[in-house]
Amino acid sequence: MAQLKLQNLRKQFAPNVVPVKDISLTVDDGEFLTLLGPSGCGKSTLLRLIAGLEQPTAGQVVVGENNLTHIPPGDRNMAMVFQSYALYPHMTVAANIATSLKIRKTPPGEIQQRVHTVADTLGLSHLLDRKPGQLSGGQRQRVALARALVRNPEVFLLDEPLSNLDALLREQVREELKELFEKQNKPVVYVTHDQTEAMTLSSQVAVLLDGLIQQLDPPSRIYTHPANKFVAGFVGSPQMNLLALECQGDRAILGDFSLPLPSFSPQPSGIDIGIRPEDLSLATEDDKITVQGSVSLVEHFGRELLVSVKIKGSHHTLRILINPDLQWEKEDIKLAVNPHRIHWFDEKTGDRLNP
Amino acid sequence: METDTIRRREKQTGWLLIAPALLILAFVFLYPIGRAFWLSLFTQNLGTQLEPVFSGFNNYARMFGDGRFWYSLWNTSVFTTISISLELVFGMTFALVLNQAFWGRGFARTAALIPWALPTAVMGLAWAWIFNDQYGVVNDLLFRLGIINEAITWLGEPTRAMFSLVVADVWKTTPFIALILLAGLQSISSDLYEAHAIDGATPIQSFRQITLPLLAPQILIALLFRFAQSFGVFDLIQVMTGGGPAGSTEMVSIYIYATVRRYLDFGYGAALVTVTFLLLIIAVAIAAFFLSKSRINISGER
Ligand SMILES: Nc1ncnc2c1ncn2[C@@H]1O[C@H](COP(=O)(O)OP(=O)(O)OP(=O)(O)O)[C@@H](O)[C@H]1O
Ligand SMILES: [Mg+2]
Numbered sequence: 001m002a003q004l005k006l007q008n009l010r011k012q013f014a015p016n017v018v019p020v021k022d023i024s025l026t027v028d029d030g031e032f033l034t035l036l037g038p039s040g041c042g043k044s045t046l047l048r049l050i051a052g053l054e055q056p057t058a059g060q061v062v063v064g065e066n067n068l069t070h071i072p073p074g075d076r077n078m079a080m081v082f083q084s085y086a087l088y089p090h091m092t093v094a095a096n097i098a099t100s101l102k103i104r105k106t107p108p109g110e111i112q113q114r115v116h117t118v119a120d121t122l123g124l125s126h127l128l129d130r131k132p133g134q135l136s137g138g139q140r141q142r143v144a145l146a147r148a149l150v151r152n153p154e155v156f157l158l159d160e161p162l163s164n165l166d167a168l169l170r171e172q173v174r175e176e177l178k179e180l181f182e183k184q185n186k187p188v189v190y191v192t193h194d195q196t197e198a199m200t201l202s203s204q205v206a207v208l209l210d211g212l213i214q215q216l217d218p219p220s221r222i223y224t225h226p227a228n229k230f231v232a233g234f235v236g237s238p239q240m241n242l243l244a245l246e247c248q249g250d251r252a253i254l255g256d257f258s259l260p261l262p263s264f265s266p267q268p269s270g271i272d273i274g275i276r277p278e279d280l281s282l283a284t285e286d287d288k289i290t291v292q293g294s295v296s297l298v299e300h301f302g303r304e305l306l307v308s309v310k311i312k313g314s315h316h317t318l319r320i321l322i323n324p325d326l327q328w329e330k331e332d333i334k335l336a337v338n339p340h341r342i343h344w345f346d347e348k349t350g351d352r353l354n355p
Numbered sequence: 356m357e358t359d360t361i362r363r364r365e366k367q368t369g370w371l372l373i374a375p376a377l378l379i380l381a382f383v384f385l386y387p388i389g390r391a392f393w394l395s396l397f398t399q400n401l402g403t404q405l406e407p408v409f410s411g412f413n414n415y416a417r418m419f420g421d422g423r424f425w426y427s428l429w430n431t432s433v434f435t436t437i438s439i440s441l442e443l444v445f446g447m448t449f450a451l452v453l454n455q456a457f458w459g460r461g462f463a464r465t466a467a468l469i470p471w472a473l474p475t476a477v478m479g480l481a482w483a484w485i486f487n488d489q490y491g492v493v494n495d496l497l498f499r500l501g502i503i504n505e506a507i508t509w510l511g512e513p514t515r516a517m518f519s520l521v522v523a524d525v526w527k528t529t530p531f532i533a534l535i536l537l538a539g540l541q542s543i544s545s546d547l548y549e550a551h552a553i554d555g556a557t558p559i560q561s562f563r564q565i566t567l568p569l570l571a572p573q574i575l576i577a578l579l580f581r582f583a584q585s586f587g588v589f590d591l592i593q594v595m596t597g598g599g600p601a602g603s604t605e606m607v608s609i610y611i612y613a614t615v616r617r618y619l620d621f622g623y624g625a626a627l628v629t630v631t632f633l634l635l636i637i638a639v640a641i642a643a644f645f646l647s648k649s650r651i652n653i654s655g656e657r
Binding site for chain 2: 076
């Protein structure tokens with residue numbers, strides 16, 4: 001039973017370069033934690049801190065009962081897959097996979113057996129004698145994975161392992177990864193800036209911004225209950241509609257229309273709201289809360305149309321996903337808003353207000 | 356068919372473009388080599404009133420019994436082996452140091468090149484003075500440190516003279532090797548070292564399993580260049596010892612120079628040149644063979 005625990009980790013490179021500010025989290029056996037965030041938010045740095053490639057300025061890395069903060073990377077029993085794969089170019093695939101075992105003085109017979117088992121699992125058996133230079137991107141990626149798996153480590157660390165693959169291959173490998181790591185039953189920390197990967201693979205997602213965890217939750221909850229405006233805007237495609245509105249009494253004013261506020265105390269004077277494009281629909285007779293506007297842009301978004309609607313009497317635009325079979329008026333389109341699907345955020349802090 | 360004509364035309368243009376270079380090369384290399392070989396088939400010395408008399412391979416036969424030639428070949432080999440080995444070790448050390456990030460690295464990299472940029476004759480003179488038995492810095496330092504109490508004749512004793520030459524040569528050409536190796540080091544991605552560290556390797560293991568194999572082409576290139584230069588070393592020896600004492604630092608090039616310019620034995624000198632040239636070519640060919648092999652190894656493909 002190995003639990004990876006980070007306690008108040010901080011990394012400061014220079015007085016004003018602090019990619020990791022204060023991060024605490026735990027990852028249990030069999031848990032797949034994804035670090036999700038925009039470029040430069042400190043994901044790789046955090047992973048390197050866990051691996052021991054960087055020394056933290058403050059805080060601790062603990063696995064099980066052992067404090068590993070000052071243990072060199074080779075003695076942490078963690079395996080890492082690099083974004084660039086970092087395969088040894090002068091060694092064959094077999095030697096690449098076997099390196100860590102050789103360094104640990106594993107008996108040759110056992111090395112051979114373990115290399116072959118892993119190579120079988122990942123479909124690399126026919127490539128064992130090749131050099132990395134003779135492999136395709138997807139094959140290299142699998143060699144990098146094999147190198148991590150063969151060690152049977154206590155913790156797996158993966159830094160954007162799929163970012164060099166094309167979209168189709170990525171989808172396929174994603175599935176394989178999921179199965180593979182479910183079997184391993186070890187803590188996995190996975191870095192990505194691709195939210196689809198984060199949503200499909202993980203049991204927990206940590207959304208990072210500026211070296212701080214914005215939200216740490218299961219993927220579905222990140223989607224349905226974003227903890228703040230940043231998470232709301234970052235997760236989900238097409239992006240959530242985020243509007244800053246004025247409030248009058250218990251209503252938020254949107255152009256010529258208004259939305260009922262949940263009961264906040266005290267009543268705010270302004271508020272930020274978020275509505276996902278798929279939570280808007282074309283209004284029918286029965287809908288109570290509706291807004292009207294004119295269409296400014298129509299984009300094809302997979303099976304559906306993404307329609308931008310400029311709301312009457314305001315400068316705000318709402319984007320809505322519409323089934324292409326439906327009929328609507330370009331100049332005067334009426335949208336229904338489901339009040340239960342509106343996300344309310346504090347105007348100043350950006351924090352979520354409704355439960 | 357289409358591509359064939361294109362390729363043929365490209366080939367023609369190619370030959371046309373390198374023709375001037377080939378002509379010049381033929382003129383400055385091929386002709387002198389051919390001329391030297393031709394001359395080596397004649398006896399032309401004071402004994403023949405400096406008139407060329409055809410003597411076939413007599414000059415080559417004479418070489419086998421010429422102890423001085425073999426001695427000079429031995430000296431050259433000793434000098435080359437020791438100095439290149441030391442240069443490789445020091446050059447690697449410097450390259451590894453200069454590859455680290457530290458304050459003033461840019462300056463250090465430039466400064467390290469100065470010995471290489473100096474004219475050999477000038478720095479040879481300087482080293483001759485440094486090793487001078489009466490006024491030299493080395494003896495002075497040793498005196499002051501109390502290590503010796505009477506002057507050592509550095510350049511007047513066979514072993515010490517060779518030692519002094521090696522020191523001067525190492526001082527001058529280590530930067531050259533360091534620079535070539537540094538360029539190689541910079542092309543090795545730091546990811547590899549990090550991955551290796553996570554695999555559990557110590558820095559020494561990383562050096563042996565990552566740095567050395569990936570640096571093999573640069574090491575071989577440096578060795579190749581240095582071997583060719585060192586085997587034909589002339590100016591440094593001429594300035595510092597002139598081949599002495601008693602021929603103990605006489606290199607092949609010095610001996611050839613003496614044969615031709617001092618003894619005016621042109622035919623024999625030409626034969627010496629031809630043989631030395633062949634030895635060099637063979638050694639370089641062997642090195643080049645290994646070089647092409649290591650290239651294939653590194654990239655995993657031809
Ligand atoms: N060794 C370093 N010295 C100084 N600054 C660094 C160093 N490493 C990273 N940084 C800075 O830390 C910040 C975070 O970098 P990091 O590599 O962790 O981002 P990331 O979230 O992995 O981004 P990406 O998605 O682009 O890989 C960046 O602004 C980067 O410039
Ligand atoms: Mg990164």
